[in-house]
Amino acid sequence: MYSSMTCRSRYCPLLMTLDVENAALIALFVQSVLYGLFLFAFFLSCYYIWEQHRRHGDHRGANMKILLVLVTMVILASIHIGATMWRILDAFVWVPRDRTADVLGSIKTTAYLVRSGAYEVQTLVADGFMIYRLYMVWGRNRLICIPAVITQMGAFAATVGSLHQNVASAGNRSALFSPAQEAWNTAFVILTLFTNGYATGASFIHAKSPYAFLTGVREALIAGKIWYFQRKENEALKDPLCGNLGRTAAIVIESGAIYSVSLVVFIALYEVRSEGVDIMFNCLPHIIGIAFSLIIVRVAAGISHSVPLRNATEERHTNVSAIIFRHSLNGHRQPEAAFVQGFGER
Template identity: 30%
Template sequence: MAFTAAESKLVSIFVQSILYGIYVTLFFTTTDALLRRREGCGTLRHDMVFVSLLMFVVATMHVATNFSRIILAFVVHADAPGGPAAFFNELSNFTQMFGSTLYVIQTLLGDGMVLYRCYLVWERKVAVVVIPCLLLLGSTATGIGILYSFDKVVPQASIFVVQLNRWITAFFSMTLVTNFICTALVAYRVWSMNRSTLSFRQHKLRPIMVLIVESGAFYSATLLALLILYNVDSWFQYVVLDAVSAIVGIVFSLIMRRIATGISTVEGETALVEPSAIASGIQLSRTSFRGGTKGGTEPESPGEGA
C-alpha cells in the first residue's frame, strides 16, 4: 500500500527524531573530543568547531520546524477542508518555506564539507575539486530556485508538479554527483595512503567500514535514495528528506571525531583500531605514504593534522 503525504510525515518525524537523538550524542562527544585535543597540547580546529556547531543549530531548527508542522497539520488544521494532506501541500506556507530553507542550507553545508574534505585529502590540489566546486554553485542556484518556485506555485499543488520537479531534480542530481565524485576521490585517496593498515584480507569488513566513514559514503547513498524516491513520485521521499539534516551531522561528526581523537588526520591518514584502544585513549602510530614514498612508522604528534 502506497504512503500518503500525511502518513509519510508521521513516519518521517519518527525517523528524524531517532536520528537526531543519535546526532545529539555524537555532537557533544565530538565537541568534547575537539576541546580535549587543545588541552592535550594539540591545536583547536576553530573551523571544525564552527561548522559542527552550525550544522547542529540547523538540524535542531529543522526537527523543531517539522514538529510544529505535525502539530499544525494534525491538531490545528485537522478538521479543515482536505485535512492534514491539504496543509502539507501548502508549499508557500511559512513553515514549509522555512523548513525547506533549512534543508537547503544543511545540504549545502554537507556538500561543502565533502568538497573541503576532498580538497584537504588531495593535498589542497585545486584542480581535483574544480568540477565539484562548479556543481556546488549549481546546487546553490537550484536550491534558491526551489524556494522561489514554492512561493509561486499554484495553491494546493503537489510537490511533484512540473514547475517544481525540474528544480528539485536538478538540485538532488547536482548534490548527488558532487558527493559521488568527492566520495570516490576521498575513498581512493584514503585507501591509497593506508594500504598497509587497510588490508581487506586480514581485517575482513573493517577496512570497508573505515572507508565508508572517512569518505562520507553513507550520505551519498542517502541522496541517491532521495533522488530515486522523488522521481518515482513516492511520498516516502519525505522520510528520507527529513532524515538528511541529521544524517549530514552524523556523518561529519564521525569524521571529525576520528580526526579529533587522532585515529585519522585531516589529510586522510587513518588507522584500524580496536574499540578498547579508542576508549583508553591510546595514541596511534601509522605509516605515511605521502608523496608516494613509504616512510617509517612513528607516533603522530598531538598537533599533527590540525
C-alpha cells in the same frame, strides 16, 4: 514516463498507499529519533574535539573549523525539526480538521519553506567542507576541486530556484511534483550527490543505477589517495594492516555512503511520487549530521590511524604524517593541514 499506480504499488505497496497525514506523522517520529542520535553524536564529537584542542595545540585551527561546521549543522537540523513540528501543529491543532490535508500538502507555507531552506543550506555547508577536505587531501591542489566547486555552485542555484518555485507555485500537493518543481529538486539532489561523492571517495559499490554509478566514479578519488598513503605507510613501518584496501573501504564507506544511499532512496521515492518522500526528506538533515559526526569520532578515537591522538602510537603517527606530507605537501609540514588530512582519511 513512469509506470502506472498499479505497477508501482506492486513494488512498494506500503509507501504508495501512504497518505499525506500518515506520512507526516511517521516522518516526525523517525526524524525525532534521528535528531536524538545526531545530538548524541554531536556532543560526543565535541568532547573529542575539545580533548584534542586541549592536548594538541598545533591542531587548534582545524578543530575550530570542524566545530564551527558541526555547530552550524546542529542549528540547521534544529531549525528543520522545529519547522516540522510547527507544520504538524498547524495541520492537526491550529486549523479545522477538514483542512489538515491541505496544510500538509502545501509547499508554500512558511513552515515548509523554512524546512526546505534549512535542509538545503545544511547540505551546502556539508558539501563545502567535503570540498575543503578534498583540497587538503590532494595537497592543496585546486584543480582537483574544480568539478566539485562547479557542481556546488549548481546546487546553490538549484536551491534558489527550488525555493522560488515553491513560493510561486499554486501551493497544493500536486505542485510538489510539477514539472518545474521536479526539475529543480532533481537537479539539486543529483548535483549534491555528485559533489558529496566526488569529494568523499567512499564508495566501492558497483550498481546499474545511474546515480549509484556516478557515486562510485566520483568517490574513487580520495579513496585512491588514501590507499596510496597507506601503502607508503606500510612500506615505512612494515605494518601489513596499513595497506589493507578492505580496511580503507570500511572506514570511508561507513560515513560517506550513508548519505549517498539516502539521497538515492529520496530521489527514487520522489520520482515515483510517493508520500514516503516526506519521511526521507525529514531524515536527510540528521543523516548528514550523523555521518559527519561519525567521521570525527572515528578520527578522534584513534580508529582512523592517521591522526596522532593516542600516546601509545604517537611515534607511529608522526612517521605516517611525515610520509603524507612528503608526498602531498612537498615536505612542508603544516599542523592545521595534518588534522584535516587525517580527517579526510577517516
